[in-house]
Amino acid sequence: MKLQKESSIFRGLEKNVKQLSALFSHSTDLSIRQFQLQDGTKVALVYFVSLVDKVSLKEQVLHTLMFKTNTAAELFESNISVPIENVQVIKRWKEIEQALLEGQSLLFFQGWKEAILFETKGWPERSIQEPHTEAALFGSHQGFIETAEVNIALLRRYIPHNELRIDRCEAGDRAKTKIYLSYLEDVVNPVIVKKIKKKIKGIQIDALLNTGELAEFLEEHPYSLLPQSLLTERPDTAASHIYEGRLVIIVDHSPSVLVVPVTFFTFFHHVDDYGSRWTSGTLIRLLRLFALLIASSLPALYIAMISFHFEIIPLDLMMSVARSREKIPFPPFFEALIMEISIEMIREAGIRLPSPVGQTVGVVGGIIIGEAALLATLW
């Protein structure tokens, strides 16, 4: 039976129950608990076992309904006196589907064309830890986690101000992912917010699993090598960007948030720069810039000097370089390429492997292979 998602639920309980299990393709984790109120009205509590907080379901919802509620009418008249944060009356199948998938539980009644939603979300969650990739010496040691609500809470702790605005958007054709835009409304330029909202509306994708995917949709130059938005897992970094008039985009079930718009130099900043004295902060920033130059062009400079301009460097240095190179069978470019590629491979292997094995890779890759290659004068 094909279902019109806009249509509302039926009066008969049995029909609704049948409809529900058909809607979710008879999933085994969809639980339909049927019982009777005090006056004998048949009801059914529907929820996904995997997505609800069982304690609050048992103690607040089931206990109240079974022992303290006499009739369905009483429940509706008393503004649903069940001791739980959020209750709603809903009718449409579309809303019901959405609510169940979010981890709410729904109560259906025999003879009523309305159902009641109880807020019983509760799923496995990671505790708040320091992010691995962005450790700080002086900054806070909290990091974002995979639940958007918690992340918003972390942000609000840094920005307790009435102008902090959180807007909700959605993206994903098949599974809707919640996206929250947070910004200081009296600071951020509205043009930026408008542009971002428009872009999020235009996203066409099955489901957004990752903030990085969202970044690709928002960027104006998706083919560019340069990242045009900043991913961070640190709430203090995100908050500082909000204070500077930027926009922080939180994607549900992703621990990193997106900061837009950014400049190239945003990537050289770190909370520790602000936490330490300004002199050392400055020094470190200049050092990073220098590191950028080295990291991008030092092998190239070496190749250029060896193959073209050996007269640039002083004679003594040149002699020692020449002596070290005399037995190497490759031209400088291939020598550098082989080394760079092998070092990148060792690095990539180190990231994915569990830490005990990772050490082995370090030892084997770095010491044994390196030593052997040196002995064989491959580089």
Add this chain to the structure above:
Amino acid sequence: MVIIVAITAISSYIIPNYELANSVRIIRFPLMLMASIFGMVGIAIGVLIVLVHLISVRSVGMDYGDPLIPINFRDWKDTLIRAPIQFMRKRPSVNHPLQSRRQGQGKKSGVTNMQNQATEQITFFQFILLIYKTQIGINVLTLPRDLFAEANTDGWIVVILGCLVSILLSGIIIQIMKFHPKQILYDAMPKYLGKWLGKAFTFLWTLYALLTATLVLFTTIHIVKVWILPNTPFYLLMIIFLIPIYMVTKQGINMLARYAELAFLIAFFMPYLLFFALKNVEWLNLLPVLKDGWEPIVKSIGLVLPSFYGIELIFIWYPFLNQKQKAFRGAIIGNLLTMNILLIITLISFVNFSPMESEKMIWPTLGILKLIQFPFMERLEVFFLSFYLYVLFATVIPYLFTAVLGIKRLVGKMDTRGAGWILWLVLFGWVIVSILYFPTYSDLFQLHKFWSEVALYLIIGFFVGYTLYLVLFHWWKRVSHR
């Protein structure tokens, strides 16, 4: 090599952002390839391509290179350095925040006009740098010799006089542009001169701009070939040079201005490197002042003027300037900056070389560099020249842009974008020429001589004549109205 790779690997971990570190890793490989084919020039061009891309990217409509380019000194205090927090009173202006003061809840400063960003406009500062960077080109490398030949060691006085003449000329050009502040010269000429005469002058200017761009580009490649890469084919150098030139020119006037800023930031220290050559110098070379009297000095003003050419392109830039009342001030500052560089170069080369040497040097400025040696680097000029390419391109690009706009007018297109088949045509033409023909030094020398004569007549003759014509035209209009 092991040390090099190790240092590189460590450096890439110092960059605090993982994504950027990855980008840097990816950029490393093409740079290595460029270095293995073109040496230092390859690195300079590779880095330039990345930089040009960097300054053209926008993140949600905001400039990615800010505050370095477009130059925004106020925001530098939280960019390359981390100033004490009490100095950072304002939010970064790149995001155009509604409230720019950080502390407390202040007044709203109103929505800054972000629409202006997209339109084609250049700021006062960019205007100065455009003039300055277009003027500094190949002439800088040869000027001391030419001046010495005519005016002996009093050449530096000629530079000052030349600057005055150049300021005067730019004043005239700005006066002309004030008659039609919103239109570039190409669009305004038909209105005053009639369709055919206007087209003829457009054609003339286009030809001149194309000639200048070609001359500078070919001389650049010639110098690179002679000084750094004697074995690399001419056309290969042409092709890699054209990549960044294309990337800038196709994006129009905004990008031109940004490129001038980029060239300024990268090259501003370069003339001061020459001070290292002040070791065993003969200051007495400069004495006596005015040894041949004023006559040779006045005569050789014509020699120094080509170093100030670039001012004529104000006829393209002026309509895009956002503070037009300051245009003349900008032209003066630009000319003075150029004069500063020329003075440094002429003086240092006069005190460094004996009169005999000065006459024989083909590229005296590079000759000075050859004298400088550091404990870690000999032959500084290889390094210098590779990165001096950025400055030379800053001369080629505005002339190329002017030529492209001119051709567009001739075929009946009225837009001010650089991109399109015309740009491709010009670039393609250059590549073909460079494959078929390799200019020798004497060819370039002849061409240069021809060019400076043409330029002298065209710039002085046209602008003075055109000003007189415009004044008469407006006077006649007023009279006939009555």
